[in-house]
Amino acid sequence: MTDQRTLVVEVENVKAGYLPGVDILHGTNLVAHQGELVGIIGPNGAGKSTLLKAIFGLVQVRGGDVRVNGESIVGLKADKLVARGVAFVPQTNNVFPSLTIAENLQMGLFQNPKIYRERLEFVTGIFSELGSRLNQRAGSLSGGERQMVAMCRALMMDPTVLLLDEPSAGLSPVRQDDAFIRVSDINKAGVTTIMVEQNARRCLQICDRGYVLDQGKDAYEGTGRDLLNDPKVIGLYLGTLGTEAA
Numbered sequence: 681m682t683d684q685r686t687l688v689v690e691v692e693n694v695k696a697g698y699l700p701g702v703d704i705l706h707g708t709n710l711v712a713h714q715g716e717l718v719g720i721i722g723p724n725g726a727g728k729s730t731l732l733k734a735i736f737g738l739v740q741v742r743g744g745d746v747r748v749n750g751e752s753i754v755g756l757k758a759d760k761l762v763a764r765g766v767a768f769v770p771q772t773n774n775v776f777p778s779l780t781i782a783e784n785l786q787m788g789l790f791q792n793p794k795i796y797r798e799r800l801e802f803v804t805g806i807f808s809e810l811g812s813r814l815n816q817r818a819g820s821l822s823g824g825e826r827q828m829v830a831m832c833r834a835l836m837m838d839p840t841v842l843l844l845d846e847p848s849a850g851l852s853p854v855r856q857d858d859a860f861i862r863v864s865d866i867n868k869a870g871v872t873t874i875m876v877e878q879n880a881r882r883c884l885q886i887c888d889r890g891y892v893l894d895q896g897k898d899a900y901e902g903t904g905r906d907l908l909n910d911p912k913v914i915g916l917y918l919g920t921l922g923t924e925a926a
């Protein structure tokens with residue numbers, strides 16, 4: 681049966697690394713369809729963040745291809761990637777602390793400032809608590825609030841795909857729950873999203889599909905539900921604690 685869904689992101693046999701001659705990704709594959717929420721889980725050091733960085737051109741891709749809407753984006757500089765609709769929210773240092781929330785959001789729109797009002801309405805529709813605090817400096821916000829601002833800034837450009845590197849990192853359990861709910865809300869609003877997460881079980885619970893990355897290769901792929909219930913994935917990557925919540 682042919683798959684009728686529109687492919688937005690295609691990572692095909694990507695080899696990439698930081699140091700000359702040392703690959704971290706050894707031929708990694710991943711796809712994201714229009715409107716999908718795709719999760720990437722796996723052990724520490726598996727190359728999850730590196731995979732997002734390879735898509736966003738922050739690490740050298742030495743083999744294979746990365747396509748967005750059918751066109752290769754390998755080697756493009758950040759401004760060109762943004763123009764192609766690729767938005768990346770890094771795990772840390774993802775806001776300008778000396779700028780206000782509003783100014784941070786404007787920075788996300790430097791290529792198309794005319795749509796500010798329209799996009800502000802969209803992001804404050806999801807992150808309503810930020811709407812009344814637009815003049816507050818980002819540096820005075822909590823970790824969870826900064827994460828929200830970072831996601832909002834990325835969403836300002838109306839991205840084709842949103843890349844999130846561990847949105848729950850460093851947050852308290854309650855804040856982590858909130859972060860996952862927000863990611864889910866963003867995706868329900870129609871944004872194709874690829875998320876790396878340490879909190880594998882929680883990630884797979886909200887994802888349409890997931891990938892388990894191990895030693896720089898996609899070891900397993902499936903729906904979030906299938907991966908959560910796959911004995912091999914449970915044994916190797918999820919552990920049995922917390923299975924009742926799956």
Ligand SMILES: Nc1ncnc2c1ncn2[C@@H]1O[C@H](COP(=O)(O)OP(=O)(O)OP(=O)(O)O)[C@@H](O)[C@H]1O
Binds near residue numbers: 727878
């Ligand atoms: N800037 C860098 N320079 C050199 N090596 C790096 C760099 N960043 C990451 N690495 C190496 O790449 C490998 C994969 O790191 P990466 O951060 O992609 O893993 P990860 O799966 O996201 O891990 P974690 O879950 O612990 O965040 C690790 O061995 C790491 O030491």
